[in-house]
Amino acid sequence: xxxxxxxxxxxxxxxxxxxxxxxxxxxxxxxxxxxxxxxxxxxxxxxxxxxxxxxxxxxxxxxxxxxxxxxxxxxxxxxxxxxxxxxxxxxxxxxxxxxxxxxxxxxxxxxxxxxxxxxxxxxxxxxxxxxxxxxxxxxxxxxxxxxxxxxxxxxxxxxxxxxxxxxxxxx
Numbered sequence: 001x002x003x004x005x006x007x008x009x010x011x012x013x014x015x016x017x018x019x020x021x022x023x024x025x026x027x028x029x030x031x032x033x034x035x036x037x038x039x040x041x042x043x044x045x046x047x048x049x050x051x052x053x054x055x056x057x058x059x060x061x062x063x064x065x066x067x068x069x070x071x072x073x074x075x076x077x078x079x080x081x082x083x084x085x086x087x088x089x090x091x092x093x094x095x096x097x098x099x100x101x102x103x104x105x106x107x108x109x110x111x112x113x114x115x116x117x118x119x120x121x122x123x124x125x126x127x128x129x130x131x132x133x134x135x136x137x138x139x140x141x142x143x144x145x146x147x148x149x150x151x152x153x154x155x156x157x158x159x160x161x162x163x164x165x166x167x168x169x170x171x
Contacts, residue, residue: 071113078106118153120146120164129153131163141169 085098118129125132125144130153138147146166153164 074109074113075106078102078109081105114157116155118155118160118164120149120153120166122146125166125168129155129160129163130166130168132168133165134167135170136167137171138169143169143171145169 081098081102085095085102088095088098120130122141123130123146125146130146133150136147141147145168146164147169148167149164150167151165152162153160154162
């Protein structure tokens with residue numbers, strides 16, 4: 001091979017390499033453009049998610065804030081009955097009947113909402129339902145039995161919301 005042929009081959013190789021470099025540069029530009037599009041899309045998704053979180057927190061806050069609204073609306077009538085009973089007491093009328101009626105209405109309302117009293121006296125002590133404040137020896141009860149209820153306990157739809165305060169027999 002002569003120098004001219006070798007030079008020509010080198011020029012062709014160089015031209016091919018330059019074309020290859022140009023192709024690679026175009027591919028890099030295309031990939032950079034694709035990366036920028038993905039990055040922009042990711043930023044929009046992140047902003048959308050942040051807005052979603054804020055909206056959800058606001059809605060949850062409102063739900064929590066007004067969760068008791070239905071119950072309050074139901075209690076208002078009983079509250080007004082109590083107010084009328086107190087006013088009638090000022091007039092010297094017998095309040096006992098009015099208060100008993102209000103107590104009955106309130107108890108019925110709470111039971112409809114799922115509230116129920118926890119049975120205590122004479123029941124086997126249950127640490128999930130009862131809180132033992134005192135112990136005593138008692139001939140009429142077995143050991144571990146509730147002998148006296150000091151304060152009532154309640155469940156709301158089978159969930160204990162207030163334990164009964166009790167006295168337990170211990171032998």
